Amino acid sequence: DADVTQTPRNRITKTGKRIMLECSQTKGHDRMYWYRQDPGLGLRLIYYSFDVKDINKGEISDGYSVSRQAQAKFSLSLESAIPNQTALYFCATSEASYSGANVLTFGAGSRLTVL
Amino acid sequence: KQEVTQIPAALSVPEGENLVLNCSFTDSAIYNLQWFRQDPGKGLTSLLLIQSSQREQTSGRLNASLDKSSGRSTLYIAASQPGDSATYLCAVHSGGSNYKLTFGKGTLLTVNP
Numbered sequence: 001d002a003d004v005t006q007t008p009r010n011r012i013t014k015t016g017k018r019i020m021l022e023c024s025q026t027k028g029h030d031r032m033y034w035y036r037q038d039p040g041l042g043l044r045l046i047y048y049s050f051d052v053k054d055i056n057k058g059e060i061s062d063g064y065s066v067s068r069q070a071q072a073k074f075s076l077s078l079e080s081a082i083p084n085q086t087a088l089y090f091c092a093t094s095e096a097s098y099s100g101a102n103v104l105t106f107g108a109g110s111r112l113t114v115l
Numbered sequence: 116k117q118e119v120t121q122i123p124a125a126l127s128v129p130e131g132e133n134l135v136l137n138c139s140f141t142d143s144a145i146y147n148l149q150w151f152r153q154d155p156g157k158g159l160t161s162l163l164l165i166q167s168s169q170r171e172q173t174s175g176r177l178n179a180s181l182d183k184s185s186g187r188s189t190l191y192i193a194a195s196q197p198g199d200s201a202t203y204l205c206a207v208h209s210g211g212s213n214y215k216l217t218f219g220k221g222t223l224l225t226v227n228p
Contacts, residue, residue, distance in 0.1 A: 004158075040220065041220070042204070042218045042219060042220040042221065043159075043204070043206075043218040044218075045215075045216065090158055090159070092159075102146075102147070102208055102216070103149065103161050103164050104149070104151075104159070104161060104206075104216070105161070106151075106158035106159040106160070107158050108156075108157055108158045109156070109157065109158050
């Protein structure tokens with residue numbers, strides 16, 4: 001089994017629908033992240049969580065919300081999906097490190113298409 | 116605001132060649148720099164992480180260097196193979212109390228048999 005599992009891997013939905021992308025990890029890492037990847041724009045951070053009670057906005061959090069249900073689970077929600085949220089979404093994890101070394105482990109990605 | 120640029124955007128080489136991928140960043144106040152590999156339809160795999168106090172890191176045929184003062188890093192791939200074909204991304208972990216990892220847009224590498 002993968003260390004970081006994302007579900008669903010692919011989803012097509014309609015404008016206005018609520019969508020949840022789920023991420024679970026077996027790495028035992030405290031830190032979890034949600035990124036989106038768009039052609040020509042690279043990866044951008046949506047939300048991150050350093051532990052179960054710590055949730056922080058990234059650079060593009062508008063239109064998204066997250067829930068850290070447990071150390072191993074971090075879900076991303078789109079309350080009312082819109083077409084420009086069509087993208088490849090990645091969950092990632094890392095250990096807590098105050099030396100600055102944050103090697104990320106990524107999931108395989110969830111491709112979301114909003115029609 | 117940290118900006119990360121990767122040049123070239125795409126590179127095609129014959130098998131066996133040595134090659135260099137470039138990454139530049141605008142703010143030298145960094146914790147570390149990471150190089151990742153992304154295969155089509157898959158997630159990112161971390162290749163090398165260089166701490167701000169280090170000059171280079173090596174893993175097999177890969178060597179990454181860091182010149183923090185000039186805001187540059189290179190990824191050197193020796194004796195390239197078709198299996199090296201992928202997109203390579205660099206990401207910079209900037210300093211400060213808030214987490215900030217800024218990615219470049221990547222270099223698409225094709226190694227032709």
